[in-house]
Structure formats: structure tokens, C-alpha cells
Amino acid sequence: MSSDTAWRRAHEREYDGVHRKEHNQEYGERQLKGDRLYTARQFDSPYSTSDASGEPKARSQTSRLTRSHEGQHLVPYPGRYQPTEVATQMAASQLPRWPPRGFFRHSDLSPKEADDIIRQGTLDFHGYYHSIPHASYGHYYFYSAARGLHDDDTDCAHQSDTFRDISLPLMGPSTSTKPWETLEQPSMAFCFGTGPGTVTLNHWVACSGSTHAVVKVGSESRPRRVGFLGIIDRLRRLEDGLEENDPNLLYRNLYGNLLHDPDKYKHPHLGMEKQIADLITVLSRSDWIDFSRQENQVVAKFFTSKDQDRYRLFFHQLLLSVELFHRIHSNDHSTWAKKRLLPQLPPKIAWDLAVAQRWIENMGIEKPKAKPQQVSINFIFHNKKRQLFLTAVQLRWPNMTEIEYILEERDRSERPLEDRSADAMSWFTGVVLPGKTMPWILMNTLIDCDRDTGKALSSLSHMQPNTGFQYRANTYWSWECIVGKVLGAASGVNQIAGWIGPCRFTPDLKRIEVVRVNQKPGRLRLSPKDVANMCERSDPIGPEDSAYPIRDYELVTPDTEDISDAIRMEKLNFTPISRHRGEGRGQDIGPVTFDAAITFAIAGRSWPLRLTYDVMFVTAYPCHEGPHVLFCEYAYRAVKIEDVVDIRNWGYSEIIGGSSVSDDELEDTQKVTLYRNTVKEVLVIEALGVADNEVFARAWCSHWGVSAITANINKTCMACSIREAYAGCLNVVILTDGRKDEEVEEIERRTDRD
Numbered sequence: 001m002s003s004d005t006a007w008r009r010a011h012e013r014e015y016d017g018v019h020r021k022e023h024n025q026e027y028g029e030r031q032l033k034g035d036r037l038y039t040a041r042q043f044d045s046p047y048s049t050s051d052a053s054g055e056p057k058a059r060s061q062t063s064r065l066t067r068s069h070e071g072q073h074l075v076p077y078p079g080r081y082q083p084t085e086v087a088t089q090m091a092a093s094q095l096p097r098w099p100p101r102g103f104f105r106h107s108d109l110s111p112k113e114a115d116d117i118i119r120q121g122t123l124d125f126h127g128y129y130h131s132i133p134h135a136s137y138g139h140y141y142f143y144s145a146a147r148g149l150h151d152d153d154t155d156c157a158h159q160s161d162t163f164r165d166i167s168l169p170l171m172g173p174s175t176s177t178k179p180w181e182t183l184e185q186p187s188m189a190f191c192f193g194t195g196p197g198t199v200t201l202n203h204w205v206a207c208s209g210s211t212h213a214v215v216k217v218g219s220e221s222r223p224r225r226v227g228f229l230g231i232i233d234r235l236r237r238l239e240d241g242l243e244e245n246d247p248n249l250l251y252r253n254l255y256g257n258l259l260h261d262p263d264k265y266k267h268p269h270l271g272m273e274k275q276i277a278d279l280i281t282v283l284s285r286s287d288w289i290d291f292s293r294q295e296n297q298v299v300a301k302f303f304t305s306k307d308q309d310r311y312r313l314f315f316h317q318l319l320l321s322v323e324l325f326h327r328i329h330s331n332d333h334s335t336w337a338k339k340r341l342l343p344q345l346p347p348k349i350a351w352d353l354a355v356a357q358r359w360i361e362n363m364g365i366e367k368p369k370a371k372p373q374q375v376s377i378n379f380i381f382h383n384k385k386r387q388l389f390l391t392a393v394q395l396r397w398p399n400m401t402e403i404e405y406i407l408e409e410r411d412r413s414e415r416p417l418e419d420r421s422a423d424a425m426s427w428f429t430g431v432v433l434p435g436k437t438m439p440w441i442l443m444n445t446l447i448d449c450d451r452d453t454g455k456a457l458s459s460l461s462h463m464q465p466n467t468g469f470q471y472r473a474n475t476y477w478s479w480e481c482i483v484g485k486v487l488g489a490a491s492g493v494n495q496i497a498g499w500i501g502p503c504r505f506t507p508d509l510k511r512i513e514v515v516r517v518n519q520k521p522g523r524l525r526l527s528p529k530d531v532a533n534m535c536e537r538s539d540p541i542g543p544e545d546s547a548y549p550i551r552d553y554e555l556v557t558p559d560t561e562d563i564s565d566a567i568r569m570e571k572l573n574f575t576p577i578s579r580h581r582g583e584g585r586g587q588d589i590g591p592v593t594f595d596a597a598i599t600f601a602i603a604g605r606s607w608p609l610r611l612t613y614d615v616m617f618v619t620a621y622p623c624h625e626g627p628h629v630l631f632c633e634y635a636y637r638a639v640k641i642e643d644v645v646d647i648r649n650w651g652y653s654e655i656i657g658g659s660s661v662s663d664d665e666l667e668d669t670q671k672v673t674l675y676r677n678t679v680k681e682v683l684v685i686e687a688l689g690v691a692d693n694e695v696f697a698r699a700w701c702s703h704w705g706v707s708a709i710t711a712n713i714n715k716t717c718m719a720c721s722i723r724e725a726y727a728g729c730l731n732v733v734i735l736t737d738g739r740k741d742e743e744v745e746e747i748e749r750r751t752d753r754d
Helices: 005-032 085-093 111-117 161-166 201-206 228-240 247-255 272-283 308-328 335-344 347-362 384-394 400-408 422-429 438-448 482-487 528-532 641-646 663-668 691-704 718-727 744-753
Strands: 064-067 074-077 124-131 140-147 363-366 376-379 467-471 474-478 494-496 499-503 512-517 553-555 567-578 592-602 605-610 617-619 629-631 636-640 682-686 708-712 732-736
Touching: 124 528, 124 718, 140 201, 140 528, 161 438, 201 617, 228 308, 228 363, 247 272, 272 308, 272 347, 308 335, 308 347, 347 363, 384 400, 384 422, 384 438, 384 494, 422 438, 438 474, 438 499, 474 482, 482 499, 482 592, 482 691, 567 691, 592 691, 605 691, 629 718, 636 641, 641 682, 641 691, 682 718, 691 708, 691 732, 708 718, 718 732
Parallel strands: 512 592, 617 708, 636 682, 682 732, 708 732
Antiparallel strands: 064 074, 124 140, 363 376, 467 474, 467 512, 474 499, 494 499, 553 629, 567 592, 592 605
16 A cells, blocks of 8 residues: 555645535535435446436346246246346345445544444454474464454365364364464365365465475484384273373383483483473484375375385384373373474474374274284274265266275175275275375275276376376366366366366366376465565555545445356367376376366457466455445456456566566566565456356466456455455456356256257
């Protein structure tokens, strides 16, 4: 915002004081006559400004006839341009008055009046950051949150309890209420937006933090040498918990078998705090498995390994981790001490505790009966079959009959579910670590249960998140792949547990094929200052002042009358840029990397848009009692969806020095402009109507490298969406009306057949 706002307001009050009385008298008389004094920009509503009654405009379109699903009776089917839900609501209650009753255009609001009138039903966006424990200076975690009168509102999709393992609260088994309360960062409990392909404002902000900060820990302290059977026996005994009632036995079991006590003869470590410190020191050795690294997060690879050294190392580390977990969460370790300790643990130790917790919750070890050298590890399936089946149903898996048959396990000749792969073992045992790895374990397990996929989809890996695959007539995409983010707006597409589908088929791929998408990082990254100033940058009433002029605010709404129906997706295009073939052998050694694009038909003309940049689409927070007014210094430009084709390099022309800059020039300047994130003007794309309008808007954003707020006008008003864009340093807002699931085209085709 401009720094001279307060001076301008004072100057205008002094200048207008002479004319205020005369103007207010004339204005009041005209108000009594019922004249509409709002300009088109102030009152851009779905009503005719020539109709004093405030009723919706009459529509001249004729109705078509179609058959209802149930009674097979002919019922009128309204034209495509029927009033949206928000327009119907506005017709019933009318838009809020501006100026409000008792005020005139040249009136001023006191600070209390501004809070009561302007801020009512809106949200304040706050940003937070803190340094990463044990990381070098300048590494931070970023977070954001919204506050308002309705604190139960959220931009986060409801995460079913069946998939709660994707996140892990630091304080133990519970539900996280804040994004900084989880082990994984950015927090997966506050990641997915309410629409497929979208994320939350917190995730958008958090991704600019130091998500891959290197934290080096080391220790020379060695544990005692323990036999494998001794490790297994102690793990089995710990299933009943620690010997908290006998401190001496607790001490002997730890220091007599597992650790060395350097103060054994002078001051033995009988206290819980010292035992915790000794376990942390030993687990800090560099030769243990580092589960904070993504390549090590498929835990079943270790406890099913045929490499005896690796197998034994895992169980030795697991035992020490379980000992530490039980002590941290014991009754002798106070809640205050636990709250102080857990956030300060090095990431490597924190992830050791995560492995221990998942093991304790899901696994058990039987006592050897006949042969003492044989160990039997048992686990409970819990609801893992049902979760897998639910995922297949939501994604409309093409081969559901096969999935049902395999999950029933009636054919004894079939391999057990858990033995099909390391991913399947991790999933069905429940030893799944939180974070971005879980969706890949889930999908690979689903593929393992479908014999028709063969080995064609075996190269799916969490180490390559820019990946999807085609299976029969559908494509499926990771939530981190730009193709999935864009196609998530299409009609009939769902998202569950980090997977988006079923999406459009493409003839450019084989019937069953994994595809890796070539995508560049987004061009924008927030700084700590950007995060700290989120609230100030997006305040509904503007900079603090002694009075707030009415004319500094306007009531903004999208045009819900003239909705475009001229855009359709034609084709999903993939062009190979590298083929991974074994030299001289011709066999595949990995998925092919493709450039992705979508071709749209606009008024009879084809428009290809390349999905070049890995941008994000942020779900707008819902607001209440809207639409709200917008402060005059929040600059925006509203455009119809079909006019977007004429806009180039939005949000970067003022930095680069012109709107005709090439992609190469933009890429060269990316590092220089990394933190130059002042939003000068927000582009508001009115993508109301058919779902393909929003798909086109998202594809345009990926083509030019700009992330966007996506707002359903039935839940979030235009003004609040623009303010949230300013809060997140985003240059684009995409407005929709929630009609993507109406399946208008399918109804029309059914009507034609009838």
C-alpha cells in the first residue's frame, strides 16, 4: 500500500470540509428518491441497474427438455446461463448497501465503525516463521493462519481418519490443530485445499521456507553390542511398556544391555532426563539409518531386507528408538518437559521416534516356540484393506473387479497382500511414515493388487513427484505434478490421499505407461519479511488511521450475467524430450520424460498452452456476510476468461521491463527477482460457468509461471479473494461458481439420445 495514505486522507478531509454539508444534503435527497448512485465499478452486480426493484434480469433463453433420472418424466432443463447459486442468494436478500445506512459517500467512519462495518465477516491473514533447530543461520519454517469470527472455517480439505497417517503430531497420538505441531514440514495435515489440485494458504507459504535444510548431527558415543535375539526379546517385552514402577530395573535394562553409563560409579543416570539424553546421543551417530531422508521412508525395505547387516541394524536402531519413545511419553516425564524437548529434537531423532510410534501402534513380536532362532513378527491389518478399496472407488479405478477379488483373499494360490512389494508390506502393516511418501506407498500398493498392470507401472517412485500414469482410458496424477494440478479443475475429477483422477485420456501415451513431466519451479518465493507482513499487507480497512472515508472503499462483485461458454479442452498433449533406453539393448530403464500441454478450442480456434511451470493453486478461505467492500489501494483488473489469451507475463512485466519478454529472459532473471514480491495489481480471472473455463485459467497460469488463488464465489467474495492474494504475494485470482460437477454436457448428450 501507499505510504502517504494517511496524509492523503487528512488532506481530502480538509479540502472536502467546505463542500460536505451541501453535498450531503443533495445526496440525502436523491437517496430518498430511490436513485441508484453506485457506479458500475462499485456495484457490478447480477442485477439490471435500470430496474429499481433489484430483481434479476429477465432471461430470453428458452428451456430445453430432458428426462429426469427417477420418474422418466419430461422436465424443463434451464439454459446454460442459468443464475448461479450466489446470484439467487443475492436476489433474495440483495447485496449489502454501500454506503451503509446512516452514512453518505463523503462520510467518514470512526475506527470502531470501520471494524464493525468493514471487517464484519472477513478474515485476517497472519504469517509466522521461526528458525529450524540445529540448522545454520537463515533457515526458517514458514506458516500462515487466518483469523475471524468463524474460527471453524478452513481452506483445508477434510482429511478422513482413514488417511490420518499422512501427518504425525509431535506431542503423540492426537489431532494437530496448528501446522507447527506436526513432525513433517510443510504439514500434510494442512496441505490439501478443498478442490482437487489445490493447496492451502499455509502450504503455499510453507513451501518458501527451508524445507530441505541440512541438519548435521553426530556423536562418538557407541551403544553396547547386542545379539539379534536379545534385541527381539527386548522389543517384545516393551510391548507392555517400561518398568516405570522399578527405577533400578529400568536402569539395568538400559545400561546393562544397551548403553554405557559414563557416571556409573559416581552419579548413575537413574533419572529419566539423563536416560533420554543418553539415548539421543547414541542415536545421533551417523552410521544409523536417517529416516528423515525421503529415500529411506519406505520402512518395510529394512525390516524385510535380505541383507543381514542391514536387517540387524534396523532392529537395533528400532529398539533404541522405542526405548526413547517410551521414556519421553512416560508418566515420569512431565508434559512441560515434553513440550520443550520435542520441537527442539534434531530431525533425524524426531523421525526415529516416528518409526518407533508406527511400530508400537501396528506391530507385535511372538515369543519363539520350537526353534529359538526363528522370529515371528505379527501385525494387524486394521482398516488398510478398506482404505485401499475406498481410494480405488474415489479414483474410479478402471479394474475394480480385480481389486475386489484380490482384497478378498479367497484364492490361496495368490500371494499374500503384504508380500507383493515393500510398498505393500509398509501399507498393510501400517508402518507408514508421515509426509509426502505415503501417497506413493498407497498408489503402488493399489497397483500391486491389480495384476493387469503387469510391470508397466513399477517405476512409480516418491523420489520423482512430477509423475503420473495412464491406465486404460484414464490418467492419474500426483498432487505435486502440474498436470494433475491443472486437470483437477475438470469435471468429474476427484482427489484422495494425494492422487488426482480420473483425468482425461491422451493418445500420446501407451495404454499403460508411467509419464514423468518436465516442469520448472515456480518463479515466486517468499522471504521472511513477506511472511511477517501478511496481515499488514491485506488488512480489510487499510492502514491504521483516525478516520476512514467511505469513498475509499468499493463493493466489488464478478459479472455473473455474461458467462462464457466458448472454451473446451480438445486434447492433452505429451511430447517426449528424453527416452531412457539401455544402450544397445532396447529395454526401458525408466519412465520417459515429456513436455506437457493442453490444447483448447476457443470460438473455433485451437489454443495450445504449455504446462511449463510447477505453480500452485491456493484455495481461498471462506468468508461470511459477503460480498465485502475493498479498500481502494488494493488494485485489481477483472477480465473474462476468453480475454486471458491476450495477457502475457502477468506479474513480471513491471520487474523485467516490458510485456514482450521471452521465457528465457524471465528464467535468467528469476534468481535476481526472487524476493521482489510486491503485488502491484491482481489479475482477477472470471472463470465462471463450465469446468473447462477453470482448467483453461489454470493452464494459462502454468504457461506463464504464476500461482493463483482459486475462489468459489458461493463461499468467498471477490474482495476477500483479492486481499488473500495480496497476503500471499500472489498476482492472480481465479473466480469460479462451483458448477464443475453439474455435468452439463453429459445431460445434453443424454437428451440428444432420448
